[in-house]
Amino acid sequence: MKTPDFQSYSVNLTVSFDPDVPVQDRDSIKVSFTNLTKNYSKTAYTDAEGKVSFTNIEPGFYSASLSASFVANGGNDYLNGLKKVDVFSEVNDTIPTTLSKSNAVIIKEFYYSGCLTPAGKYYSSDQYIEIYNNSSTIQYIDGMSLVEDQSYAIAPYYFSYIKDSIVVRMIWSFPGNGNDYPILPGQNIVIARDAIDHKSDPNGNPLSPVNLSKAEFEFYVYSISGGDFDSPTAVNMIEDLFTFRGSDVVFHTRGGSAIALVKIPGDSAQRKKYIDNHLVAKVGSNRYYGVIPDSYVIDAVEVTWDEAHAVYKRFPVEIDAGYTYVSAGSHSGKCIRRKVKEVVKGRFVYQDTNNSCNDFLKDATPKPWINEW
């Protein structure tokens, strides 16, 4: 019997460490080598020099990623690295890494998948984003913005030529002048698409998993026809940019909405001026997208459709070294939720390694305002 004439190669990678990474922490860091087409991974560990090798690798397109944490200056620092590697011969390459500290305000839960009604129809008005004060001090969210990347990551990134920035289709900002909206340590804030009790409201869906009638903030899209519900209790977010303006804010129920919490410097007028002065469009299109520097990003979650579409990852490794998604799929009633790292004196501290692959649970049941293991 003739054996197929198949190819296999060795891949030798070296992790490029920041000088601040202690030498003793450079050994035994787990590196995942993922075939992006076939969706399987191999793992290996670095030696003291940061070298790692993979053998018997079939030709194809891969990503090498690593995530590690270590104690420095009395706090936790996180090391993330990501490198796309094409294997069609022996490979010797370097994995660039970034150092980051955990953020004070984080995106804790993102429910975008929606659910089904008893009649089997789609329902997504119960989508929401939950942010959380992960620190031990009071934080203020005045003037912060929630943004959504312009791409759903189903094709190569159009704006890849714009460096050190993300390009967004939506910018919705929290009102306030600096001290109006505090978040206490361990407090959750929910930003609902529609702040109603979706389980019992006549316009809701009894099969919805959430009651959002006590949501603190709401995405409200004003129109003369009044197409969007305006909750009397929730504070409306400020619409700064809405490229594909419709009757309401809708996140893709299949996934693909990469979101970030950002802080554009200045007050609301300066923020709007900044946005207006930093717009880009695709060739032949009159739709404009906002450009936000990476340095303005407080926290970000790269949500893809699924594992296969991670090949079209948009956020740079400095913002989110990984990605996540609801694997149960569209209208599953499931969400992504950050993992609990520890509980300090009754305050939940969530994991924030700046790598969504590690930090998030994939098919969690939506539980706004609830902290639990």
Next chain:
Amino acid sequence: MSGRYFYILLLTLLVSTGFVRGQSQDSMSTVSLNSFYLMPVLNPWLITDNPAGLSQNTSVHPGEMAIGFVNEDGDFKRMLRGQNIQHYRFETKQYKKINKTSLYGFFSYDKSFEKQLRYSEVNDPYRGTPYLLIDTMKMEGNTYDREFLNLNGAFSTPLNKNISWGIGTNFRVGLASQNRDPRPKNKVLNLSVTPGLLFSGSRFRFGLNFIYKYYNEDIESIIVRGNTQMTFFSLHGLGTFIYHVAASYYRLYKQNNLGINTQINYHSGRINSLLGAKLILLKETVVDGRGEGNASWAHIKSCSELRSILLRIYHTTVITNGIFLHQFLIDLNIRQLIGTEIIQRLENDPDHNYMENWVTYGKDEKYGSYLFTSNFNYRFIRLKDNSKPDFTLDGGISYLFSEQDYYIPNQKENYKNLVTSFRFNKSFFFNKSEFSVSAVLRYKRNLSGTLNLEDPNFIVSKIVAPDYEYITQNYTLFGMGMSFEIPIKKSQTKYFINTQASFLRAYDKRTRTYLSVNTGIIF
């Protein structure tokens, strides 16, 4: 009027037409259903695919026109097959001789419903390719609805006293579709052309024929429900796969076969012996996203290529002793497949005006398959007259060895099976009527097998491992059949009804039953 009643009416009309045609025949010999069984014994050239061998037919030229129903049901099945399969069929066939030209014609129309199946989006997932397209959507009552036409014809005519030539063609075309999202619609075309020569000497005859076959399956899988994308899995063999999430999917299989077949035949008064060897080379390409305007996720993507070599060596000897015939049959087949994956990535391609296009980075042979089958049969026949038997007894043993390998991740499967079978048929004659009973017993035993998988993913657990369980499962099959033939007045045509039923029980207690009923005329 529902579709099923329409087809029954259509088939009834066709049979009525055939009935009239049958009445007008003026044949001097009466034939029976068993005459078709007798044909390759009387003329061993019919086990070859050399159409020139038709010239060696005896004076027996049976014809048949029938409608039939076949039902197959049970949980002993491969994973990509349905729990229940029903066929409604019309077919007509006949051997004929006009002057010195021998002819054979066959036509069939088959409407079938394969129910409660999962995964498969290809018409026949077990035709030999590892490159399948599946989805994992589950819906009760999922049905593959198929409609196929088959037209087969061959003739042989002498060029001179020692040489005959002939051409055989086969044309099979059909449509298959499923009734739930995603909804594959498969357009299938099979075409073959076989020219052949036969050289006759006093005791020896030599045959040579060439074979060209073309297979085309065009799959258009759409999702009717709006704004919905589903996952399509492109399998590469032994559970390895890539997948795409898309609102529609297109796949095109194109297969070309080229082959040569040679035969040598010795015949004397009592012995008729034939030895043949056939070699076929095959190449199949698989292309995805055929229609640029409709393929939302990609333009044309080359998925894979499959190359195969098939060698068949066969031999039959028929010994005639008065009204007794003894036939020995040996059939050896060796088939090797090599599968090549084409590694592509969707990019803004400068060669295509920076539009998104699949750019090829390389090809890699990843899949290998080896299949060896051998069949040894003995057949005993006692003739009623020169056109039909009154008793037949068959005994056979088949050995099969299969090995499949996928390299990196390393997936391996192999097994050896042995199948023994016995069949008898006894006919009783009442004036010109004929009543036949038959029984068949088959026993399959797995001799050995291993399934060694480095990547035990969910496709392996849902499809590959259960299929391996099926293939290595021992079973016993018992079947019975009856047929009744009544002559129609003032003609040589006979009306018949034939029914066969068999029951298969595997050693893990899964079962499958087969029932067929067909009725029509023989002429």
